[in-house]
Amino acid sequence: MSEHITIGLVSISDRASDGTYEDQGIPALREWLGRALTSPWTAETRLIPDERPVIEATLKELADNKDCSLILTTGGTGPAPRDVTPEATLAVADKEMPGFGEEMRRISLNFVPTAILSRQVAVVRGKALIVNLPGQPRAIRETLEGLRDAEGTVSHVGVFAAIPYCIDLIGGPYVEADEAVIKVFRPKHALRPRN
Numbered sequence: 001m002s003e004h005i006t007i008g009l010v011s012i013s014d015r016a017s018d019g020t021y022e023d024q025g026i027p028a029l030r031e032w033l034g035r036a037l038t039s040p041w042t043a044e045t046r047l048i049p050d051e052r053p054v055i056e057a058t059l060k061e062l063a064d065n066k067d068c069s070l071i072l073t074t075g076g077t078g079p080a081p082r083d084v085t086p087e088a089t090l091a092v093a094d095k096e097m098p099g100f101g102e103e104m105r106r107i108s109l110n111f112v113p114t115a116i117l118s119r120q121v122a123v124v125r126g127k128a129l130i131v132n133l134p135g136q137p138r139a140i141r142e143t144l145e146g147l148r149d150a151e152g153t154v155s156h157v158g159v160f161a162a163i164p165y166c167i168d169l170i171g172g173p174y175v176e177a178d179e180a181v182i183k184v185f186r187p188k189h190a191l192r193p194r195n
């Protein structure tokens, strides 16, 4: 019963977008989603500078015109003057989803004490869930997949566990993932038979 999903992947970095260094954000997002998703998916990718109007226009285009049910941004969530990803995301929001930011900071504190410097937010715009992730490429896996102990058992569940059901609730496709990477949770009444 898996359905196809279009996912917007937006890397927000002055230096990656001007070629100072190679962007690792979009490759890291692609790599993680490639391992995690068992549903068919395609990506709409954008590499853009830390410019609020550009970020807002990109999020609107992906949500409104490109049929993205999920948009993951990476970068620009910190306190530096040019970090404006959360402001741009909130500016295009219909609804704020505070649980994602709260939980990602909690997960990230297991990895770095500077996790509290990320102002990352998540919002719903129309039929799209938009989630900010920090710019460090490794933060993508850390926040989406969560934390494992030495035996590989999950000790802190990543936020991706809640993303498919959120997409169900806003009228998007039914998305499934590989339990070995991330165990998606849905209430019993919302579960569909496996393919």
Ligand SMILES: Nc1ncnc2c1ncn2[C@@H]1O[C@H](COP(=O)(O)OP(=O)(O)OP(=O)(O)O)[C@@H](O)[C@H]1O
Residues within 6 Å of the ligand: 011, 012, 013, 014, 015, 016, 021, 022, 023, 024, 025, 026, 050, 075, 076, 077, 078, 080, 134, 135, 136, 137
């Ligand atoms: N797209 C990216 N590709 C590779 N590394 C990145 C990327 N974005 C961020 N990083 C790394 O993570 C660090 C922190 O990310 P942050 O978003 O704060 O970048 P920054 O220092 O504001 O600079 P910039 O916006 O030019 O990437 C960066 O200094 C860089 O080492």
Ligand SMILES: Nc1nc2c(c(=O)[nH]1)N[C@H]1C(S)=C(S)[C@@H](COP(=O)(O)O)O[C@H]1N2
Residues within 6 Å of the ligand: 074, 075, 076, 077, 078, 079, 083, 107, 108, 111, 112, 114, 115, 116, 117, 118, 119, 133, 134, 135, 136, 138, 139, 140, 142, 143
């Ligand atoms: N999981 C995780 N979260 C993290 C980090 C990280 O390496 N891993 N880096 C932190 C740091 S150092 C900063 S400054 C903030 C904001 O990063 P950004 O401006 O690149 O989005 O995210 C924080 N959150």
